[in-house]
Ligand code: TGC
């Protein structure tokens with residue numbers, strides 16, 4: 001078992017911008033990661049198993065629905081707190097942060113924002129406590145970056161709906177009790193439906209042989225004439241803005257989360273650079289190593305500032321989807337570049353499970369693709385600044 005020697009880095013003294021409550025939340029999440037994620041994560045990834053035993057602990061630190069009000073079982077926290085929790089969890093592993101993102105932002109959020117009072121009361125407390133696990137079905141085999149083209153269908157049968165179609169690349173699918181699924185109705189309008197495990201015709205085959213996010217369970221959602229009760233439709237949203245609103249929440253969490261593995265890689269590489277002797281001196285004494293480390297901490301610091309400002313705008317309900325896209329794109333790319341540079345500093349040791357570097361790097365290859373690819377987010381920024389869509 002690899003020892004977790006992580007020490008956080010705060011080059012611009014951003015801690016001074018946090019409240020005592022934020023710091024308490026951060027310290028609690030950090031302690032949980034050190035105690036419950038770091039000791040088991042390498043083995044879970046090697047075996048490609050989701051460590052179910054950590055679900056309750058994640059719930060206890062408020063990782064499931066941090067901003068959902070307490071009356072529904074959420075933690076009732078602000079967006080800075082939400083970001084801090086994601087960053088600490090993803091410092092442990094992006095796959096575990098995925099589980100939390102999906103549960104909170106992609107399952108609890110749509111039920112909270114678009115669900116009936118009955119749906120909220122039924123599902124939110126169970127999801128917040130981790131007694132039930134959820135997943136989010138938007139992507140289809142032939143519709144990834146362009147979800148508006150989806151072909152999954154709900155057909156109105158009077159007393160109920162019939163759901164047909166398939167979703168692909170769905171985080172948590174194999175372990176989920178419930179799925180928030182997006183499908184077109186008879187008028188071709190995208191609607192959200194709550195699909196429950198055990199419904200006849202609903203299966204969740206697991207996706208195997210991933211080289212990335214190996215501790216996160218990924219799968220398909222297959223709907224073969226699934227009978228959906230009318231009360232399982234999300235009544236308060238229609239159209240693509242429904243799922244895209246959920247993505248805003250998750251992308252925001254990822255923009256903070258991705259700084260976690262970047263900090264972990266930087267921290268490990270900095271320590272190694274002072275210990276590893278070549279040509280009679282620590283490799284950290286060579287200019288080329290210093291260039292790598294200096295650029296890493298510079299980019300991490302810029303990303304931390306972006307997160308903090310975005311969090312304040314989220315708290316004030318002033319953040320735009322395009323601002324969230326910019327932060328997701330920048331910070332995930334930054335983390336991937338930091339992981340790649342850190343791996344170089346480690347030489348051969350960088351490819352082993354003794355250190356978290358390669359695991360973070362491979363995980364980030366998914367994070368840069370899901371929730372909108374690196375290039376899609378660039379085009380969202382391009383559309384925002386020019387007013388012209390590159391998608392049409
Ligand atoms: P477009 O015509 O631009 O918009 C359609 C309607 O949606 C509204 N809208 C948004 N609303 C809220 N938030 C946003 N971010 C929104 N973006 C657009 C828009 O105003 C419009 O509303 P209305 O009322 O006029 O109808 O749509 P488009 O078809 O041109 O697509 C635009 C595009 C490409 C940006 C969008 O489709 C996109 O973001 N594509 C990327 C797909 C994506 O991110 N998929 C993620 C799947 S879930 C996932 O990956 C989970 S991983 C989880 C984990 O493990 O952590």
Ligand code: FAD
Pocket residue numbers: 102135136137138139143144145146168169170171172213218366369370371372373374375376379390391
């Ligand atoms: P495509 O859309 O086929 O894109 C392929 C390439 O083409 C990309 O480089 C893309 O940037 C580029 N491209 C596409 N369109 C354009 C364009 N207009 N201009 C320029 N370039 C373009 N989805 C869910 O719904 N729920 C989940 O829980 C979920 N979890 C996931 C977990 C993992 C591990 C992974 C890998 C994916 C997950 N996804 C999930 C799906 C994810 O959101 C999609 O993979 C992503 O949106 C990209 O879709 P795609 O893979 O079909 O790629």
